[in-house]
Amino acid sequence: MKLMRLAIAAATAVVAAAAALVPAAAVQAAGGDNLAAGRTMTASSQTQGYAAANAADGNQGTYWESANGAFPQWIQVDLGSAADVSEVVLELPALPAWQTRTQTIEVRGSADGSSFTTLAAAQGYTFNPNSGNSVSIDLDAADVRYVRLVVTANTGWPAAQISEFEVYGESGAPSQTGELAVHKPITASSTVHTFAAANANDGDVTTYWEGANGAYPSTLTVSLGLNAELDRIVVKLNPDPVWGARTQTFSVLARDAAGGDFAQIKASAQYAFDPASGNTVSIPVSGTYGEIRLQFTGNTGAPNGQVAEFQVFGEAAPAADLAVTGMSWSPAAPSETDAVTLSARVENTGEVSSPATAVDLTVDGEIIGSAAVPGLAAGAAATVSVPIGSLTAGDHEVGAAVDPNGTVVESDEEDNEYTHPDPLAVSAIATSDLVPSAVTWSPSSPSAGDTVDFSVTIGNQGSLASASGAHGVTLKLVNSDTGAVVRTFTGSYSGVIAAGGDSGAIDLGSWTAADGQYAVEVAVAVDGNEHEVKQGNNTASRTLSVGRGADMPYTLDEAEHATPGGGAQILAPNRKIGDLAGEASGRQAVVLDGTGEYVQFTTTADTNTLVTRFAIPDAAGGGGITATLSLYVNGQYLQPVTLTSKYAWLYGAEASPNNSPSSGPARHIYDEANVLLDDVIPAGSTIRLQKDAANTAAYYAIDFISLEEVAPIANPDPARYVEPSGFTHQAVQNALDQVRMDTTGNLDGVYLPAGDYSTAQKFQVYGKAVEVIGAGPWYTRFYAPTNQENTDVGFRAEATANGSTFSGFAYFGNYTSRIDGPGKVFDWQNVSDMTIDNTWTEHQVCMFWGSNMDGIRITDSRTRNLFADAINMTNGSTDNLVQNVESRASGDDSFALFAATDSGGGLQSGNVYENLTSILTWRAAGLAVYGGTGNTFRDIHIADTLVYSGITISSLDFGYPMDGFGSSPTTDFDNISVVRAGGHFWGQQTFPGIWLFSASKVFQGIRVSDVDIVDPTYAGIMFQTKYTGSQPEFPVADTVFTDITITGAQLSGDEFQSKSGIGIWVNEMPEAGQGPAVGEAVFNGLELSGNHEDIRNNTTTFELIIN
Incomplete structure (x- = not known):
């Protein structure tokens, strides 16, 4: 029955998502604005994702549903301030699939959210999709802030259901009277898990704060931002019956908004919380205070204090109100070389005197200086000035902010900032300003052996023409791996370059491309008419990649x-x-x-x-x-x-x-x-x-x-790609479900328009292939909750969705440390023919982790600042392609292939990893391969691993069932740069540029060719073998290196110096549990230079064959 209920709920959600497509004659409100629109909704309970907030989102297709079989249930809205309410309009989704039903509803109202009176007696209301599935309820006139629906029966489903909850009447003017603590700054002495202090005044009774286990006394403190004459404090827990009754022991303390010591205003007492009576306690208090604190010493229901809502009722006390009412500057029309003084007029428009404070003066939004402001009587004003020096030419926005540190208690904190309506105009000095305005080469993406032609254009950004004569330009082509200058080109343009003009392209010469990463550095000679302050931009640098690494659409400038x-x-x-x-x-x-x-x-x-x-x-x-x-x-x-x-x-x-x-x-x-x-x-x-x-x-x-220059990607076909109704997780899931349930064949996928999407769980993709297409990773962005940590978000896909595509979006997680298990944006198993393209992943554990997959394509993507692998494929994954991906700062192997068999799958083969860049891996390797057969890794650039090898080739099984390396077809590594790689980890273990570790499974069939290892931290290549007792487990066999260069291995100068400065090291006794490396390796075309020690092999168990 549980499975049936879930299936029905999913189908109902899809029906609801399409409800807006069906016209119906809905009930019309008497008039005026819907006072509940966008307001905070809370409820006694909810089922699955059908949250209370759906009832105020303006979308009749989404809805709230309570727990099943547990009447009575309620949902209420906080109108924000008291209003004279007269009518409630309720809706359900209007599709015919929502059959006619009658719900028995009572309407109640409250001024404080605790004590409710009846506004409309309980009565059955019929919802009929043929008439828009809406009902209207007239209310007894009342001035209330909270309106609650109490539902005791539903003939169509064993739960309360509301799609839209609308309230009409006359809104009251906002005032400081009433509940003062909602959404104000709130802090706690401790928290447990994700139950943060902010949950206690977010207006949502279903979220809560909880202190750390046993960390008594535990405090929860809210800052009102001003002093108030207090009336009472209300403390709430979720009224859902799943919260059992409990007694909490706490006292109430308070202090002035300006600071000072906290004083007890209510002695410690035991307060009973019971869902049967609303799970709420109200505590009368008095006095004038600005910060209120609950101090807990006991809770019979949990190991520390718990608060769903911490409400403070009272009326704002008289206060000062500082405002900046004008600004001026001297001189009135400065040039780039004039020293400027800014002045600001500060006035106290409040009811009482203000103490001394300060005012910050800003230029273009940045603080440029600060001045002291004396204490001001009510109605008084003062003008203060700050010399700010010279400014660059152009129009500048000037402003000021009084009391920037919030030391003065004010009745209105929103009027402290001021922006002058007119810009401060600074005239330019007369000068030329030469820059390398264009640095180009042809072809733009050369391959090794191509003839590359370089040219530079000199532009004049100044207000004067340049001097006549020759204007020299120098271009240096620098190997990014070694720092060596490969070629230097010079050229010039003769003649005057007009202000705003340019020289046209200056041809500098040609170069035969070789594989590698290069910096193209350009310098333009200083012009005779160029002022010193304009000479800092005469140089420029661009990155040129040939063959190795990802070809990404952005430059990287060191x-x-x-x-x-x-x-x-x-x-x-x-x-x-x-x-x-x-x-x-x-x-x-x-x-x-x-x-x-x-x-x-x-x-x-x-x-x-x-x-x-x-x-x-x-x-x-x-x-x-x-x-x-x-x-x-x-x-x-x-x-x-x-x-x-x-x-x-x-x-x-x-x-x-x-x-x-x-x-x-x-x-x-x-x-x-x-x-x-x-x-x-x-x-x-x-x-x-x-x-x-x-x-x-x-x-x-x-x-x-x-x-990089970017532009949004448009919806490829609005008739075939559904767009979500909003930027919430549920809106996107509804769109995915709509495509999944489409029976017309007219829908191909979901288009995600530009925007920031909130998500706190994984999207479910199943039932059919779907294309999920965004406007590009700069425009379509998913964000995990910023007030949480370590939230598992991303896409979960099942085999029934094989053939799906995911492209054109970014995921920004909230992970702050490594957690093994969750945190993978794409965490897939037993799927095939999927495509991931043009994505951006940051602050997650992994971008992609796949088990037993076939025909997966991951292309043109970027990953940054992760806590584990960027991409890892395992358990029989075959014939997959990873192409043109850059990983920056992964917290484990950037790109990995692990032939484990613990989750099924067979032979791991036919995978291609190509055109990849891995830089700044802060734990583990840039590329790691653990077993498998016939896999290829080529055209890769790896640099600056912090603690580990650039490339790991290992048969260690980590205690999992795993296949070793097959003999044929071979495992191939080709055309790779490994730069400044290696480090130390696992205690005293050091790691080289390339680490070959024959361990718990067979190690054979390895081919490494056309690899340059530059400036390794300790060693260029290192061989190691794992032992059981005194016996090696598997030797290095059938391993051939061709055309390898190792340069710049020097003594490290640290505690591992004895293990450093080595080109090739056959490790004789590295760590406990190991012994001298065993086996043999063949080198053809080996070049060694600039190393402290080219080869170290002090073993009798390993042979290096160097041809």
Whole structure:
């Protein structure tokens, strides 16, 4: 019967989702606005996803349904303030599938949410889909804030059901009288799981706060933002009968809104909570206070205090009210070289005097200075001034904010900010401004052996024409792996370049492409008419990829290759865990730790996006901080970039770090931020990240930026792709269900328009193949709840949906640490012929984990800042393709293939991983292959692994049933770069660029060709063997390397120096449980250079055959 109920509910949901398509004559309200629209709905219970909020979402196709077989049930709306209500209109979905039914309903009203009176006596109301499935109920006139429906019977289903709950009447004017605590700042001394303090005043009785187990005394404190003359406090728990009766012991404390010590205003007492009586207690209090605290010492129903809603009733007390009423500046018409003084007029428009405070003055949204404001009597005003120095040319928005730290208790906190209606216009100085406005090559995506032609265009962004004569330009092609300059090209343009004009393309020469990653660095000579302040943008750098790695639509510009200024420092490279340089790409970053310090990049292509990889400090107790960093374009402030360290900074044990700084040394200290800009920034512009006075983090380490120009992808066919009715999880699931249940054959899938989608669980995809298409990962974005952590979101797909496609969207999770099991956006098993394309995954555990899959295609996607693997395929997964994917900062192997058999499946073969980039893996390898036969890994770029090998080739089974490597067809690794890879983990174990570990299963049939290993942390290639007692388990066999280069293996200078500086190391006795490596390997075309020690083989058990 349970399965039948679930099937019926699912079908009903699909019917409801399409209800709006059927016209019907609905009941019409008497007139006026629906006072309940968008208001907070709460209910005695709910079934599955049919939540109370559905009754106020304006969509007749969604609905609330109570628990089954448990009448009476209720649903109520909080109107926000008292209103003279006169009518209620109720709806159910209007499709004929919703058969006529009668529900017995009583309407009640309340001023405080606790004491209710009857507004309409209990009566049967008939809902008929032929008349719109609506009913109207006239009410006895009453002035109430809360309206409740009590349902005692339903002839159509054993539960209460309401699609839309509308209330009509005359709304009262909002005032400070009444419930003062809803949605105000609220904190707790402790929490358990996800039962956060914010749940206790969110207006939803089905969510709650709970303190940590046994952590008494436990406190819950709400800040009203102003003092109020208190009347009573109401504490609620969920009235659902599943909450058994309990007694909680707590006292009530309070203090002034301005601070001070808390005083007890209600002695500790035992309060009985019982669902039979609403699970609510009301406590009379008195006095004038601004912060109210509950202090718990006992709970008979749980190991700490529990509160679903913490309500404070009273009336606002008289207070000051500070406002900025005007601004001015001097001189009135400044130029770029004039020093400017800003002034602001502050007035106290409140009823009582205000104490001394401050006012912040802003330019283009950033704080530029602060001035003291004296205490002001009611009605008094003061004008204060701040010298702010010179500004760049252009129009600047100026503003001010009084009492920025909120130290003054005010009757209105919303009028503290002011923006001047006119811009502060700064005239430009007369100068030329030469930039490399376009840096191009042809072909744009060369292959090895192609002839590549380079050209540069010089643009003049200044207000004066350039001087006559030659304007030189230099282009350097730099190997990104080694730092070596491959070629230098020079050229020039002769003649005057007009203001706003350019030179046209200047041909610089040709180069025969070779596989690898390159930086194309361009510098334009300083012009005779170019002022010094305009010379910082004369350089630019672009990335050129040939053959190896993913070809992504964005550039990656390293901060150490950009222009630092204002005292910013480029960090010297190192390989230390938890270090700002050691955890950066290229092992260098730029640190901004003083006001005015910046790093500036010159764009080489148009962009309307910005991604920056950064590090800012953690909070003292962990959990991260949030801070802004100023973004300037062409010298003018554009906007702040918001950064958070919430998802970075782990501590303690290397294999199981946590978020507590007291646990030990730090690791994983970087994260990324992304911004979609309002306008396109043209090529040749400067982008500056700068620490201004408003940027409050102690330091900002900038690793790199990524830039790309994007535009939204349109619905391919609105007649065939359903669009969700909103941006909620349920709206998207309804759209998926509508496609699944379509019997016409006219629907192909779901189109997700641009927007931010909230999701707290996995979407269910089954029944038929469906295309889920977004507007692109910059536009269609799924977000896990920001007030939670570690929420399992994504797509669950069944074999009945084989052939489905998922493309054009992003997933931003809320994981702050690794949890094995959940956290995978795509967590699939026993499916085939699926496509994942053009997706972006961040702050999850994994992007993709697949078991026993065939014909899966994962293409053109990006993953960033994960807590485990980016992509892992296992258990007989065959004939799958992973192509053109970039992984940045994964918390386990970026790309993995694991031939386990614990969940079924057969031979793991025929998989192709190609054109992949893995950088900054902070645990495990860039590429890891554990067993299998006939799998191919090619055209890959791996760099800057923090603690592990660049490539792991291993037959270790980790205690799971697993197949080793097959002999034929071979497992092939071809055309790969491994740069600055290796590290130490598992205690004293060090890892090389490529690690070959013959372990618990057969190790054979390995082919590695055309691989460059550059600057490894400890060793280039290392062989190891696992032992049982004194016996090796399996030797390295039938393993051949062809055309391998290993360069730059140098002594590490750390505690592992004896294991470093080695090109090829046959490890003689690395760790407990192992012994000298056993077997043999053949090298054809081996090149070794710049290594401290080219080859170390002190064993008698392993033979290196070097031809």
